[in-house]
Amino acid sequence: MTTIEAAEPVIQLKNLSKTYGDFTAVDRLNLNIYPGEIYGLLGPNGAGKTTTILMMLGLTEPASGEALVCGLDATRNPMQVKRKVGYMPDDVGFYEDRSALDNLVYTARLNRIPEAEARSRALLLLERVGLAEVAHKRTGTFSRGMRQRLGLADVLIKNPQVIILDEPTLGIDPEGVRELLALIRDLSRNEGITVLLSSHHLHQVQQICDRVGLFVQGRLIASGDIDTLSRQLDGAPAYRIELDVLPWNESLETALRGVDGVTDVQLTPGGGLSDSNSPNAELATVVVSGTEDTTAGLTKAVIDAGASLFGVRPLRYGLDDIYHRYFEGGESRERLG
Template sequence: MDDKVIELSGLTKRYGEFTAVSELDLSIRRGEIFGLLGPNGAGKTTTILMMLGLAEPSGGRATVCGIDATRNPIEVKRRVGYMPDDIGFYEDRTGLDNLMYTAMLNRISEAEARRRALELLDRVGLGAAADKKTGAYSRGMRQRLGLADVLIKQPEIVILDEPTLGIDPEGVRELLALIRELSRDEGLTVLLSSHHLHQVQQICDRVGLFVGGKLIASGDLAALSQLLDGQSAYAVELDVAGWSDRLAEDIRGLERVTAVSLQEPDALDAAHRAEGIVTVRINGSDDIAAELAASVVGSGASLLGLRPLRYGLDEIYHRYFEGGDPIGELH
């Protein structure tokens, strides 16, 4: 059974001579949280609008839950909950009233609408504010209400466009935790668009790097790190006393080792230099920490430190964007 609930194939959007989205290929699996990461103006919102059938592609195709979004946008909207970056509510009505109105627009009976609305308000931490007019809600409260609003029709997919915009740091932390909790508990597929690196890194299972209308890479952090680091998925730093050329050759001979490099002496602290301790970086095609430790100890040298290394999303993001060449999708 195919678990891909969103499939974009050659998706393109042009406005005259300007190409907002260029030949986008992307698949998102059921139940995952996918982060579409890129600077403002990269084409993220345009992509979302084409997925919802709110903008017609200039080329290619967007399929959501097996439905062509251009040919049958109404059916897509029944399956998808969408929260734009600035969601609007009737400010002279309460949070409960707004949710019930959305529910009844989706042909949910009044009794069921009230039940779902009260349950969701509690779930997003707004139970005590259910009867408060939304005009008095803070930005963070409005975003929480927005989550409840997209969930009230029980969608299969939730699309959140810059959901943390304008929220204070503690509110961001709480909102991201809530999104992850809802995704896991309800089995929801979540597409989250953002230009905030650390927020995407905290919550997403996979990330797509988007710039200039092009998806230049996508995958989980390990896959992106592997591609960035010349096909070396893993890197380890060792602090060793008694390092020798013989030990270096033994490590280079290990099956999954791809590179061995000594850190420059000037980069080491004075204590390390005085005690003859060297720091060695070793890259490999797989997790090689156990074999490295055994090689060092077996040679008679002293292993004083072992640190697995991995690129953070911020470094991956900036390194890719320096080049800007499309790379493709990793699974």
């Protein structure tokens, strides 16, 4: 159990389901999200992410199960939940003919914040999201990236405990994405705000999320940090180690395969020549898979074989590898789906 998970969950989804006629949009979802963490809900469009968010906000009722947010049942107490949660949809709406400052003050007043406090808080948030210089400009002139940053300020105006961001980077240029993700990360770290981020952009999720949930066809098929998800992959080796060796030949390959715990040895494409006596022999890069950490045994095997070892690197599965194994019809998806 991590330090985060030792705390009481701020969001608890218990056997949460939602159906529309014969169609199941969300299927028996169980999920805990803890105070101060950034949790990424990752899945293709139509996976049920937005429906899940709407149930968490009390905006649509589940067919069964319950959503507890900040200790409140979202179905029975939607207004109390909304006071504690800031929600930014994928397309934030503002009054186009009013300034950024006016829009924020309006939101603050709707949340019963006194006018003087609303204005000072709005100005502070505009500074925080990098929009202070355009505070008095009409939002109708804003780019998509500027609108999303204003949207972030808008959900923060009531000092929420939790913010839920539905596809926050959709339609933003790469630099705008980088800036927005940095803002989200800083808010979570510095303010202790819990963030639920829904997205289908896996690289963006990997950049800032503490944990990730893989969502497909209404089901959460895996949840955890990258290392945990790697270990859950069906049929994937638990450990992969990359070696740079010289020379590469059949006897060295045999020696590596003989190390306890090794399950496979693969020469990377173009990774070297098989003739150890060739004057043009190249450095070979080899990936060794195994059921345990075999670094010590591999190092000894290379030296005992009379070869030279130039590099040893543990390889981690990235979210890209994990995503494709689950979503592109791999064995894990068949087993878990």
